Amino acid sequence: MNNTQTEQVHTKNRFKRIIGTFKGNNSGPTLVFIGGIHGNESSGVLALERVLESLQGKEAEFSGKIIALAGNLKALQHKVRFISTDLNRLFTIEKVNEIRTGKQQTLEDEKEQISLLKELDRIILTEKEPLYFFDLHTTSSKTEPFLTINDTLLNRSFTKNYPLPIVLGIEEYLEGPLLSFINELGYVAFGFEAGQHTSKKALENHISFIYVSFMIAGSLSESDKNCKLHFYKLLKATIQKDKFYEIIYRFKIEEKASFKMHAGFENFQKIDKNRVLAENNYQEIYSPYSGSIFMPLYQGKGNDGFFVIRKIPKVFLTLSKWLRNVKLDHLLVLLPGVNWQNKNKEAMVINLTVARFFTKQFFHLLGYRSKRKDSKQLIMKNRERASKKEMYKSSRWFNK
Numbered sequence: 001m002n003n004t005q006t007e008q009v010h011t012k013n014r015f016k017r018i019i020g021t022f023k024g025n026n027s028g029p030t031l032v033f034i035g036g037i038h039g040n041e042s043s044g045v046l047a048l049e050r051v052l053e054s055l056q057g058k059e060a061e062f063s064g065k066i067i068a069l070a071g072n073l074k075a076l077q078h079k080v081r082f083i084s085t086d087l088n089r090l091f092t093i094e095k096v097n098e099i100r101t102g103k104q105q106t107l108e109d110e111k112e113q114i115s116l117l118k119e120l121d122r123i124i125l126t127e128k129e130p131l132y133f134f135d136l137h138t139t140s141s142k143t144e145p146f147l148t149i150n151d152t153l154l155n156r157s158f159t160k161n162y163p164l165p166i167v168l169g170i171e172e173y174l175e176g177p178l179l180s181f182i183n184e185l186g187y188v189a190f191g192f193e194a195g196q197h198t199s200k201k202a203l204e205n206h207i208s209f210i211y212v213s214f215m216i217a218g219s220l221s222e223s224d225k226n227c228k229l230h231f232y233k234l235l236k237a238t239i240q241k242d243k244f245y246e247i248i249y250r251f252k253i254e255e256k257a258s259f260k261m262h263a264g265f266e267n268f269q270k271i272d273k274n275r276v277l278a279e280n281n282y283q284e285i286y287s288p289y290s291g292s293i294f295m296p297l298y299q300g301k302g303n304d305g306f307f308v309i310r311k312i313p314k315v316f317l318t319l320s321k322w323l324r325n326v327k328l329d330h331l332l333v334l335l336p337g338v339n340w341q342n343k344n345k346e347a348m349v350i351n352l353t354v355a356r357f358f359t360k361q362f363f364h365l366l367g368y369r370s371k372r373k374d375s376k377q378l379i380m381k382n383r384e385r386a387s388k389k390e391m392y393k394s395s396r397w398f399n400k
Contacts, residue, residue, distance in 0.1 A: 039075020
């Protein structure tokens, strides 16, 4: 076997929904890890198997419980991203409501969703709080490890403890990711990208991330030598010293389009405005902004060609935290063209013909992300209200 590749053994019945569980002797949080929601990303599954095996006999040192789940079993068996449709784009409110009401789902990936959702529902209803959800991924291009988070103060507070770059705002560009659905329920939930799909380094990074997560969540002591070792492994694997980035552009590949990313681009590589990045339907695609390229597509499936990201100055992070804590957004609905979408006040509807003076960046400060309803209206959704802050208040990371 090539030593640059992970030991990814694929047999027909190798993968199962519950990879394994582990419970310590001490009371503590429930940590839910999900690997392989994309079937060509089996590194997370293998890492979870290895970590669970390494924990055997260490119950006395561990607080709480681990639950390790596999995402798309059918796609994992076939070593493809998905069978018919991307499982990690199916967790919209509408789609989940269809499942809850018993509407027939016919695609293989939809059946995987039903099974995975059933297990997540069981965990939320029966397992001990606080709950944490971690989605383990790899990428088609070379990359150092990084985190992707929905921009809530809870997610920020937890993830800033990792020695990793953090990318905010992906939920504004993707429809139906699993972690956005979990975030809307109020839990700490985010994604970890470990490296290129079949690289040995990605497997090592996944294992290190899992152990560091144990330490941050309080399942293992901060003085645990193994956790410290894995923390420094992640630190050593990280080149980017800027902590927070924000997505400012996504190139979406339309159905049946002929897209080809130009060779050689890596995550976080700096690019100038108007640089040629790809071809789409045999036309050159230029970057509309200066910044850094993010998740360039070098695989056959997927409709996200590439993203452009830009670092966020610390002053804006501090300002946005203050604005959210004082709930300044409550005053916006007093202005013309701005209304709550419903009585739950989870989202605002912005009439662009009236309130065109508002910018997306302003709403980002307040914790809102936009979905365009039509050419005249934006739906701005806020997840801060759903955040279960009381659940995490006693956690050691909460007030750091």
